[in-house]
Amino acid sequence: DQQVKQNSPSLSVQEGRISILNCDYTNSMFDYFLWYKKYPAEGPTFLISISSIKDKNEDGRFTVFLNKSAKHLSLHIVPSQPGDSAVYFCAASGRGSSNTGKLIFGQGTTLQVKP
Amino acid sequence: EAEVAQSPRYKITEKSQAVAFWCDPISGHATLYWYRQILGQGPELLVQFQDESVVDDSQLPKDRFSAERLKGVDSTLKIQPAELGDSAMYLCASSLGDPRGGTQYFGPGTRLTVL
Numbered sequence: 001d002q003q004v005k006q007n008s009p010s011l012s013v014q015e016g017r018i019s020i021l022n023c024d025y026t027n028s029m030f031d032y033f034l035w036y037k038k039y040p041a042e043g044p045t046f047l048i049s050i051s052s053i054k055d056k057n058e059d060g061r062f063t064v065f066l067n068k069s070a071k072h073l074s075l076h077i078v079p080s081q082p083g084d085s086a087v088y089f090c091a092a093s094g095r096g097s098s099n100t101g102k103l104i105f106g107q108g109t110t111l112q113v114k115p
Numbered sequence: 116e117a118e119v120a121q122s123p124r125y126k127i128t129e130k131s132q133a134v135a136f137w138c139d140p141i142s143g144h145a146t147l148y149w150y151r152q153i154l155g156q157g158p159e160l161l162v163q164f165q166d167e168s169v170v171d172d173s174q175l176p177k178d179r180f181s182a183e184r185l186k187g188v189d190s191t192l193k194i195q196p197a198e199l200g201d202s203a204m205y206l207c208a209s210s211l212g213d214p215r216g217g218t219q220y221f222g223p224g225t226r227l228t229v230l
Binding site: 004034036041042043044045046049089091101102103105106107108 | 119121124146148155156157158159160163171206208210218219220221222223224226
């Protein structure tokens with residue numbers, strides 16, 4: 001059972017435009033969400049996070065939106081740059097007596113930003 | 116900037132052989148995680164340590180995998196014997212504080228190929 005889903009395997013945008021990456025989750029116990037970026041042959045790099053008490057968090061060109069009722073979050077990159085081309089992973093962790101901070105990752109979305 | 120160190124970066128082995136991976140977390144990070152990432156999928160947790168204690172090893176194939184963090188600092192993940200299906204990227208991550216310390220920081224990973 002895939003608790004965190006990124007339904008778009010790939011996305012291509014023009015430099016300077018907005019990139020929107022989407023993520024859906026099924027477990028209502030998740031209360032902390034993160035986005036990671038991964039280049040080939042490297043480990044994931046933390047980008048931005050959001051707690052379930054918020055619906056938006058912004059850091060420079062990156063903004064994450066959380067819609068708890070829809071169990072959906074999105075990452076907006078504005079403006080997109082060629083260096084943003086990478087695989088983006090959505091991850092979640094949650095409450096519960098057995099919660100250990102374990103992250104559940106989506107399958108990833110490959111973003112290509114064309115010059 | 117402090118980083119998670121992993122070695123080796125690449126490992127090629129034949130099936131039935133033993134392999135070991137090493138991880139040195141960011142200094143002061145009490146929580147250490149080992150993840151496995153199969154190509155085209157997101158990372159999946161294998162084992163989590165809080166200091167030297169195992170917090171979660173529910174997804175670790177214990178018949179062939181073992182992990183230790185004897186002094187609560189660096190950690191070793193071992194596979195014996197390796198199987199063809201073990202070919203993957205093995206990622207180590209660390210976080211500050213208790214198991215729900217929030218952001219996990221990843222190392223560069225070890226790419227394992229089993230022939």
